[in-house]
Amino acid sequence: MNSVSSIVRKASRFIYPSRIFCNSSINSDEPLKVTWESTEMKCEFDEESCGNVRRRFIESSKLYATRILDTLQQDCPGFNTKSALDELNVEISSLVVREVLVEILRTLSIDNKSRCAKLAYKFFVWCSEQERFKHTSNCYHLVMKIFAECGEYRAMCRLIDEMVKDGYPTTARTFNLLICTCGEAGLARDVVEQFVKSKSFSYRPYKHSYNAILHSLLGVKQYKLIEWVYEQMLEDSNGFAPDVLTYNVVMFANFRLGKTDRVYRLLDEMVKEGFSPDLYTYNILLHHLATGNKPLAALNLLNHMREVGVEPGVIHFTTLIDGLSRAGKLEACKYFMDEMLKVGCTPDVVCYTVMITGYISNGELEKAEEMFKEMTEKGQLPNVFTYNSMIRGFCMAGKFKEACSLLKEMESRGCNPNFVVYSTLVNNLRNAGKVLEAHEVVKDMVEKGHYVHLISKMKKYRRS
Template structure:
């Protein structure tokens, strides 16, 4: 049935008298028939044709090739025809417009909707005319030889044979508006547009919105004016073009961005006019301007506008909040991202993790890391290092950091000294010495190779806890690995012995340290001198003080102060205390007044005691 109807329509159209070849559409002087493409700006050399009656667009990219394009829903189909080529719509394939189509060999039409039908015109020479009913009939028979070619004609064509409705854009008017936008001030824009008597349409406004080098304020102003004069220009595509246009502006101000947001909120009242891409681009605009709260405001409007955030939406919102250190505000956005499963790529996930670690929220950052790992998204190794370091600083999460070290393997483990060292330090800080020693020995056996700092962390923790044998054993491990224990290592072990009152062992370590390090630090001498104070071995303390000055190290005020107090209160040796006071004066050090008074008091008590003993002796002699 459909074939007979289609044949009648075909023969009816082909019965017209052939006319001389018509000029190419690209050579027409005044107007160009056009339909707006996808929001991506199109090159000026393309001419656009559209039909509102069928959804079977054809795209002729050359004289020898044609391909169809499929559109969604009720969106109008459109054809691209390169400048210098002829454009043919469905109703003119067999009619008068076909008489002057220049083509290469074997052009064809392929319908994506049917999937298999094709229309083969055979070999047609350039600028040739198809004449005669017999040739048209044979052409028709070849075009309908298969049952699956029903989509060549739409129901409107076969039933009514109606002519295509082609949306016209006056390019002269477009150029005038473009010139007005690029040259006129904002104050004169509205009056200039009113005086033009423009024929507005969705496609017309879309073409203007793609004008380059137009200030953002004027683009918004033009779109507002167009909406006020013709509500049909309001479409999802035009809104997206407007937002993209403003984002590409080199000098976009905060005021212009807020003007755009106000307009978008007004348009968003109608469902279907806004989409995820448009709102994400708007968030990116505010992100670029550093307006974190504005990004969050747009993000919170997604549900109201009937849109669902995507990975870029989440990232730009979180990144904007991160720049303002709004950690608590950003976390609900992150939770929603994790629940949706829409995570950005590994590099962006790494930035989110780093942001929360910087805000001392390593536990939350760890949740992001686990979700990314579950989705097989792997952030950079530098991000893992930051995460391990952040977890190691918290007593509650240091064991989580220890588990994360398992994610290092092969070459990455070999160079992971810093994260391993941070975990060892965290374990020592929490007095988990068993795990600290275990991890250290694991590093010794399988890497990464521990340095002096890692050994010193564990030796210090052991010395504070009085586990001196283990501390000495680790120092020997250092020697066996070619690591020379530094002054700090010896000082820490000396401190551990001195704390336990084992001054002989401390002095042995001191002598060993002096053999390997001719110049020790003042701290090393202070540890030894104070240890001798506590054991009331004042002569040894004075010897260490003398040796310290001989090595070119000057005792500080606190050192003299404690020495003098010990001599006065415990040894009652005010003479030695006065000598130390004189040394301080020569070194330019000042002794506290209370300590000076203490020397005088001890001296006075001694004199009173001497006088008392003398009086008693005299009375005894007289009696």
């Protein structure tokens, strides 16, 4: 049987409950009577009691947080913030810490970022000095997030060192906060190198730190760094060997970097090492064939998947349809959509949205409307991306009444418009000279409290 690599070459996305223990004093002189009815009543009583306790805890935590924030706002030269916080006599919990830090993050702006970073860290240090309280990893991450938003990169690194020193695991969340922030500052390579050398990075689904780092880098689209980490892994003397996940991440990175030959060399290497391609491997290959406008090669690969016992799923067909639609091959898209139905694979909302977007991009609004109607009839509820594509299609065709109606329809169905939907409609209305209609959409958006801080990003609009 031909190998996957050769088949592709010849023919030639990735993508409170609780248990309640009832402690009651039992008189040993009395017989223990437990019936189904009394047990049920007891549990109902305890659930209600626990609910009340939980509500009181949340309410008191919010009250404590408000008092702490009021005190922090008084911070100034000559004001002893630590003593003032001590005098509050509040009970510190992780929830209280979260409430305070989230509020500081919410109120952060260009004008007050230095002060926010200072207050957050003062509060964080004060909490760590309280008896019977220990910060969680999430507390550290929230302070890191505040430092990131304030551009305090050195403070972030010091906090990481403190976190490791105090015995907290550095997880994917820790890594992603650092890599996203330091990547913008041009320090991504230095941060990754520090993690590779320390070997302290851990993330439970992955058996070694390299895969955790590679997977995290994939999430933030640091494809070039993925290549570098892979090379470090191969050179490591501790015997870290690539597995299927490693190969999939590195292959996808090379695909995104346009290094097709490297993708197939990695595939050959993977097979030689005794690893069989999995669903994600095939999805990468299908993605490459589809974007390369090779529908016949894609069909051959689908057949090969079945031959080796890997049944294509909706993600594989959607990947194909997405790639082919970007290449303008809508007839091929329809063929593969029919093919997936033949094999009993039901298109989901993502698949329908990809088809609709393809038709809209190709100026075929009627077919997009038919597909939109079909998906709703088959019980697939449109999401915000589906609605955005349809609204854009109506605007392109000058059907602004239909576009505005669709905005109201999505809201009535409980699908909240995102900023892209509002921006698409408003900008198209203004470009068509329909200034009053555009203003009404913006007015409605503001009245509902949606994306008010982003109005200035809309063409010709500024916050008043």
